[in-house]
C-alpha cells in the first residue's frame with residue numbers, strides 16, 4: 073500500500089516582547105510619548121514617577137482563566153465575595169450571645185457595610201454627566217444646542233434624565249420582574265388547567281351546574297378543540313397531495329432519476345414500507361418499532377466501522393479472501409476516506425457526460441494513403457518484449473468482453489477521434505491501433521478514413537508511428553516525439569497542436585477540441601463493475617474514459633496485478649475553483665482506478681508486451697558538468713536560506729541531460745533524500761533508489777527502458793510505497809506546482825542572450841517534440857532552471873544565440889540558465905545584466921566573441937536600449953545555419969544553399985531519442 077498523508081504537526085508561535093521601539097526613533101509609540109514630553113529613562117506621568125518599563129506581553133497557551141497563576145488567584149476578582157464573607161462574620165460576632173458586643177465591633181460592622189454599599193453603588197450607578205463639564209457626552213449635547221435641565225429634542229420635551237444602568241445579579245431572564253411574567257408563554261397550560269377545573273366542577277355531584285358555567289365550559293372546549301385541530305392538521309401530511317408535498321419539501325420533480333434510484337434501493341425493504349408514486353413513504357411501523365430499528369442499524373454501522381478500522385492494511389485481511397475481495401475492501405476504504413475528506417467530484421461525476429454538448433467535428437480533406445504499415449515489432453526480439461508469465465487475471469466479466477484486435481478494428485468508426493492512454497512511451501495501447509491501420513490499408517476507400525489522435529504525450533511506435541504511417545492521421549495533440557509523426561508535421565501534412573499539457577483535459581472536456589468517440593486504454597485489470605486499473609502511465613486516460621462513447625481495453629498481462637494501487641485518479645470539477653488538495657508529493661486525493669459504466673466497455677483484448685521505450689544515452693561529459701553546476705547552485709541556495717535544508721521537490725523534464733542530473737544527485741554525498749513531483753520518471757530514478765536517496769516520487773508516467781521495466785516489476789512490492797501516478801491534469805496543475813514550491817529542470821534547444829528559451833522549434837519552424845509540460849512547471853516553479861549543452865552537432869550550432877527563433881519560455885519565467893560552461897543566475901537582473909552573465913558564464917568559447925560582438929553592435933544600433941537588439945542581425949545565425957550548415961562563420965562545411973538538403977540535416981537534428 074502506498075502511504076497516506078504524512079502526519080502534520082502543530083506549530084506554536086511564541087510572541088516575543090517587542091522592545092525595540094525603545095531605541096528606535098522611527099517607532100510611533102516612542103515618537104508619540106516624546107511629543108508629550110517624555111524622555112527615555114524617566115517615568116511616565118506628570119511627575120515622572122510612573123512606570124519606566126514597557127508592559128510585558130504574555131503568551132497564554134493554556135485554558136486557565138486570565139490572571140490565574142497555578143494554585144493562586146488574583147484577589148481582586150473575588151473582592152466582593154470576600155467583603156461579603158467578612159460582613160457576615162462581623163454580623164455573627166455582633167449578635168452572638170457569647171460575643172462581647174463592644175461598641176467598637178458594631179462601629180466596625182457599620183463602617184464595613186457602608187463601605188461595601190458605597191463601592192457597589194459607585195461602581196454601578198450611572199455617572200451624572202451634569203456634574204462634569206469635561207465629559208464628552210455633555211460637550212457633544214451642548215454643541216447641538218442642549219442646555220442642562222431642559223428636555224431632549226427639537227421641542228425640548230424629550231427625556232430630561234439620563235438612562236439608568238441596571239445591574240443584573242441574578243439568573244433570571246432579562247425583563248423578568250419578580251412574581252410577574254408574560255402570560256402568553258403559559259396561555260396553553262393555563263387554559264388547560266382551567267378546563268380541567270371546569271370539568272371537575274361541572275361533573276362533581278356537589279357542584280351547582282348553573283347554565284353560565286356550562287356555557288363557559290362548552291366555549292372553552294370548542295376553542296381548545298379548534299386550536300388543537302389547526303395545530304395537528306398542520307403537521308399531518310397524509311391528506312396532502314403529491315404536488316403539495318413536493319412544494320413542502322422543495323423536491324425537484326424533474327429529477328426522476330433520483331426517485332427511481334431511491335425506489336430501487338428501497339425495493340429491498342418493501343416489507344416495512346409502502347412506496348408511493350413519488351419519494352414520500354408512508355410507514356406502517358409504530359413509532360416504537362421505528363426507533364428500535366434505527367438504533368439497531370446505528371449499532372450495526374458502528375460495528376462495521378470499528379471492523380474496517382481494524383483492517384487498516386491489506387496484510388490484516390483474512391487469508392482466505394481473494395485478490396478481488398481484498399482490493400475491493402481497500403478501495404472502498406479509500407473511497408470512504410476520500411468522501412470524508414471532501415465532497416469533491418471524482419472522475420465518475422463526468423463519466424456519462426452528454427456527448428451532444430461537444431462541438432461538431434471539423435471536416436477534413438482526404439489525402440493519399442501511405443501504404444507502408446510496418447510491424448512495430450519487426451526488429452524486436454519478441455520473447456524479450458513479452459511480459460512476465462504470471463497467473464491469468466481473466467475474470468468472467470473480462471471473458472464476456474473478449475474480442476480479437478481485428479474485430480475491434482472493424483467496429484471503430486472511419487472518422488475516428490481517439491483518446492488513447494500513454495504518456496512518453498509508457499502505458500499506451502500496442503495492438504488495436506495496428507489492426508486499425510491494417511483495416512485502412514485493406515480498405516478500397518482509405519480516403520474515407522480520418523483520425524484525430526489524442527494522447528497524454530508522445531507514445532510508442534505501436535500507436536504514434538503506426539497511425540502516422542497510415543497517412544490518415546489528421547490531428548495530433550498534445551505532444552509527440554516520434555520521427556514519422558515529426559516528419560509529417562514538418563512536411564505540413566499533419567496538424568499538430570503544441571500546447572501546455574495542463575490545458576489539454578479542460579479543452580477536451582469543454583468541447584474546444586473535436587469530441588472523442590472512442591477511448592482505447594492499456595490496463596492491468598478490469599472489474600465487472602467497471603473499474604479500470606491503468607499500467608505505466610496515467611496521462612489523460614481518466615478524461616478520455618470519461619468522455620468516450622465506446623471504450624476498448626488492452627489488458628496487458630506484462631504488468632503484474634500489483635500495479636493496482638499505484639495510481640491516484642482525480643479529476644477536478646470544471647469552473648469551481650476548488651483547491652486540489654495536494655500539499656505534499658505523497659498526498660492521495662483520488663481512487664486507484666478509473667470507474668466507467670461497464671456497458672461502455674465494448675471490447676477487451678489480451679496483450680503481453682512491454683513499452684517499447686528507446687531508453688536513453690548514457691550521460692556524457694557535458695551532461696555531468698551541467699548537473700554539477702546545478703547541484704552546486706542548489707546547495708548555495710540552501711546555505712543562503714532560500715531553499716530549505718530538507719530541499720524542495722524536483723521536477724525534471726525529458727531528455728538525456730535531465731536524466732544525467734538525477735544520476736549525479738544519486739552520486740553526490742551532499743544530497744541525502746530527494747522528493748520528485750514531476751511528469752516523467754526515467755531510468756535515472758534507479759540510481760536514486762540504489763543510493764537510498766529517493767524518499768518519494770509523484771509522476772504521471774514511468775518511462776523506463778526495457779531493463780528498467782523489468783527491474784521495476786520485479787521490485788514492485790518494495791517500490792510501490794515510493795510512487796504515485798497521477799492524471800496529467802494533476803501532475804501538471806499550476807496550482808499544485810506553485811503550492812509545493814518545486815525546483816524545475818527543463819532542457820532548452822536554444823536560448824538567447826536575454827534568457828528567452830526555445831525548447832521546441834529547430835530554426836524557428838521545424839517542430840522537435842513540443843512544449844509538453846515544461847511550461848506548466850517553469851512558469852509556476854519556485855526555482856526554474858533551464859539547461860542545455862552550449863553547442864550541438866559538434867559545434868555547428870550554438871545553443872546561445874542573439875535572439876531565439878521561437879520562444880516557449882520567456883525571460884520572465886526563466887530564472888537560471890546553465891550549460892556545461894557554467895551557470896547564470898538571472899534573477900533580479902536587468903536584460904543587459906542578463907546578457908552579460910549569459911555570454912560570460914554559459915556560451916561556448918568558440919561562439920563567445922561572436923556573441924559579444926553582436927551585443928556591442930546591438931547597443932550601437934538598437935531602437936531602444938532596454939533590451940538592445942540589432943534587428944538586421946538578430947536571426948542571422950539561424951540564416952547562416954540554414955544556408956551553410958553551421959552558425960559559425962569559420963566552420964561552414966556545407967557550402968550548399970539547397971534548402972531541401974539543409975532541411976534533411978535539420979530533420980536528422982530533430983530526431984531526438986524521446
Ligand SMILES: CC(=O)SCCNC(=O)CCNC(=O)[C@H](O)C(C)(C)COP(=O)(O)OP(=O)(O)OC[C@H]1O[C@@H](n2cnc3c(N)ncnc32)[C@H](O)[C@@H]1OP(=O)(O)O
Nearest residue numbers: 529725726727728729819821841843844845846864981984
Ligand atoms: C512530455 C513532457 O512534456 S516531459 C516534461 C518536459 N518537457 C519538455 O521539456 C519538452 C521539451 N523538451 C524536449 O523535448 C527535450 O528536452 C529537448 C528536445 C529540448 C532536448 O532533448 P535532449 O534529449 O535532452 O537533448 P539532446 O541534447 O540530446 O538534443 C536532442 C537533439 O537535438 C539536437 N539539438 C540540440 N540543440 C539544437 C539546436 N539548437 N538546433 C537544432 N538541433 C539541436 C541535438 O543535436 C540532438 O540531436 P541528435 O539526437 O541528432 O544528437
